[in-house]
Amino acid sequence: MSVHAGKTIDRRANSVLAGLEPAIFFGFFEELSAIPRGSYNEKQVSDHIANFARSRGFEVCQDDIYNLLIRKPGTPGYENAPTLILHGHTDIVCESDEGVDHDFNNEGIKLQVIGDFIHGTGTTLGADNTVGVAFAMSLLASDDIAHPPLEIVLTVQEEVGKGGAQYFDGAKLSGKRLLDMNWHDPKSLFAGCAGDISARFKIPLKWEPLASGQTALSLRISGLSSGHSEFDIHLERANAIVQLGRLLRIAIRETGASVAEVNGGVNRYVIPGEAEAIISVHASKVADLKQKIEAEAAAIAFEYKTSDPSLKIALTESQNQFTEVFSAQAARAMVDAMNLLPNGVQSKSLQVEGLVESSNTVALLSNDRNEVEIVNTIPSAVSSRRYNIVDKIRQLSELIGNGATVETFADCPEWPYNPDSRMLNAGKAAYEREFGEQPHVEVSHSSLELGLFRKKVPDIDMLSIGPEAFDVHTTRERLNHTTVDSTWRLLKSLLSELRT
Ligand SMILES: [Zn+2]
Structure with missing residues (x-):
C-alpha cells in the first residue's frame, strides 16, 4: 500500500x-x-x-x-x-x-x-x-x-x-x-492471593526548646536490599525504619539524645531501604554516641550479612538548623512503636509449601509539626489474621499511650485458594488437553485487584x-x-x- x-x-x-x-x-x-x-x-x-x-x-x-x-x-x-x-x-x-x-x-x-x-x-x-x-x-x-x-x-x-x-x-x-x-x-495457573490492609500509627508531637551546647547529627541507615513488601517479605531483609528505631533507642538511653526529624521508606508496598533521623546530643557526648552506634551497627551488619550485604549506618554532623526537638515522651513513644510494631513474616501457609500467609511491613516513617506517622502494610491470606495483626498494632498504641492512635485504610479481601474451584479444574483440564501435561498451580502472598471482586460478587470463582x-x-x-x-x-x- x-x-x-x-x-x-x-x-x-x-x-x-x-x-x-x-x-x-x-x-x-x-x-x-x-x-x-x-x-x-x-x-x-x-x-x-x-x-x-x-x-x-x-x-x-x-x-x-x-x-x-x-x-x-x-x-x-x-x-x-x-x-x-x-x-x-x-x-x-x-x-x-x-x-x-x-x-x-x-x-x-x-x-x-x-x-x-x-x-x-x-x-x-x-x-x-x-x-x-x-x-x-x-x-x-x-x-x-x-x-x-x-x-x-x-x-x-x-x-x-x-x-x-x-x-x-x-x-x-x-x-x-x-x-x-x-x-x-x-506454565502455571494462578489460583489465589492474599488480601491486605494498611494501618497508620500516629503519635501526636509536643516540642521542647533545644538545650544549649548541643550538636546536630544525622543518623542514617542506607544501602539495604529493600524489595517488594509482598513478593520479597520471605527473604528476611532488614527494614530501615525498624533498625533506625533500634539505634535511636540506644542514642536516647545512653546519651540522652533528642530527635528533631525522622524520615524513612518510599511507598507502602516497598520494604524501606533507607531511613534517617536528625538528632541532637550534648557536644560532650558525641564521641561516646559514635562509639555506641558503631558497635550496634557492626552487630546489625553481621545479623544481616546475607540479606543486606551493602547495609550502611552513618552518624555524621548535620547542617540542619533547628531550635526545637520532640518532647522526650513523644520521642520515646515513637521509638517504642518503631521497635515493637510487628514486622516481617507473621505466619506461613500449611496448605501451600513455602507460601507466606501473613506479614507486616513497617513501610513509611515521617513527621510534621503535629505528629509522627508510621504506615504499615499488612497482607494476609486469612482475613481474621490480618485483622488480628491490626488489633495488635492498636493494642500497642494503647500501651504506648501519649495520644497514639491507629487508623486503617485500603482494606482489600483475599482470594482464597480453593482446590475444588470449577475454574481451576476447567483450567487444568484445558491445559492438559492442549499441552499433554499438568500445569503448576500458583498462589501468591501479594494482594491483587482480584480480591476486590470477591467483595462485589461474594461467591465468585476465579482463575488467572x-x-x-x-x-x-x-x-x-x-x-x-x-x-x-x-x-x-x-x-x-x-x-x-x-x-x-
Ligand atoms: Zn502491575
Whole structure:
C-alpha cells in the first residue's frame, strides 16, 4: 500500500510486531501500545476500546473514571452457559531509564523486539496489562471461537492502589466466574492471593526548646536490599525504619539524645531501604554516641550479612538548623512503636509449601509539626489474621499511650485458594488437553485487584492466566512473544470447556 494512501495505510506496514503469532493479538497489542495510558490517564484508551466494541455491535458501559464493561453474547451452543467475566486493566506503570526523556502523558510505548522478547525503549513495556486488554479485544474481534456469554471488565488505576476495581459497580455483573489475564507464567495457573490492609500509627508531637551546647547529627541507615513488601517479605531483609528505631533507642538511653526529624521508606508496598533521623546530643557526648552506634551497627551488619550485604549506618554532623526537638515522651513513644510494631513474616501457609500467609511491613516513617506517622502494610491470606495483626498494632498504641492512635485504610479481601474451584479444574483440564501435561498451580502472598471482586460478587470463582513476562513495573519489563500463542490456545480451550 502506498504512503500516499494516507489514513488507509496498512497499520501492519510500519509494524514492529508484524509476523509474530497470533497476529490478531499482536495487532491489538501494538495498537494499544501507541496510546498513552498511565494510571489516571486512561480516557483515551478507554474510549478507543469502547468505540471498537460499539462498532461491532456490543453493549458497552463506561463509568465516570473510564472503567469498561463490555458484553458479548455466548456463541451458538453456549447461549445459556454460565456467564464468564474476563478481566484485565488498561493502565500501565510509567517508568523510564535515567536520561530517557519520555512524555508518558502524550506518547505511547516505542516497542522493540530483541530475540524472543518485546521491550519498551528505555521505558516500561506495559505488557502488564496490555496483554489482558489485547486478549479481550481479540475475542471481541473473533467470530470463530466458542465461548460462554462474556462480561469483559477492563479496570483503570490498577497500578496505583486498585482504584478502578474499588470504584467499579459490581451490581452490573451477572457472572459468577472470572478469568483474569494478568498472570505472567504460561506454565502455571494462578489460583489465589492474599488480601491486605494498611494501618497508620500516629503519635501526636509536643516540642521542647533545644538545650544549649548541643550538636546536630544525622543518623542514617542506607544501602539495604529493600524489595517488594509482598513478593520479597520471605527473604528476611532488614527494614530501615525498624533498625533506625533500634539505634535511636540506644542514642536516647545512653546519651540522652533528642530527635528533631525522622524520615524513612518510599511507598507502602516497598520494604524501606533507607531511613534517617536528625538528632541532637550534648557536644560532650558525641564521641561516646559514635562509639555506641558503631558497635550496634557492626552487630546489625553481621545479623544481616546475607540479606543486606551493602547495609550502611552513618552518624555524621548535620547542617540542619533547628531550635526545637520532640518532647522526650513523644520521642520515646515513637521509638517504642518503631521497635515493637510487628514486622516481617507473621505466619506461613500449611496448605501451600513455602507460601507466606501473613506479614507486616513497617513501610513509611515521617513527621510534621503535629505528629509522627508510621504506615504499615499488612497482607494476609486469612482475613481474621490480618485483622488480628491490626488489633495488635492498636493494642500497642494503647500501651504506648501519649495520644497514639491507629487508623486503617485500603482494606482489600483475599482470594482464597480453593482446590475444588470449577475454574481451576476447567483450567487444568484445558491445559492438559492442549499441552499433554499438568500445569503448576500458583498462589501468591501479594494482594491483587482480584480480591476486590470477591467483595462485589461474594461467591465468585476465579482463575488467572498469562504469557511469560519478566521484571514488570521496571524498565527491564519484557514479554516473551513465543509464549503468547500457548496462552491464546489455553484461553480458547478453557472457554470451550466452560459450556457448563
Ligand atoms: Zn502491575
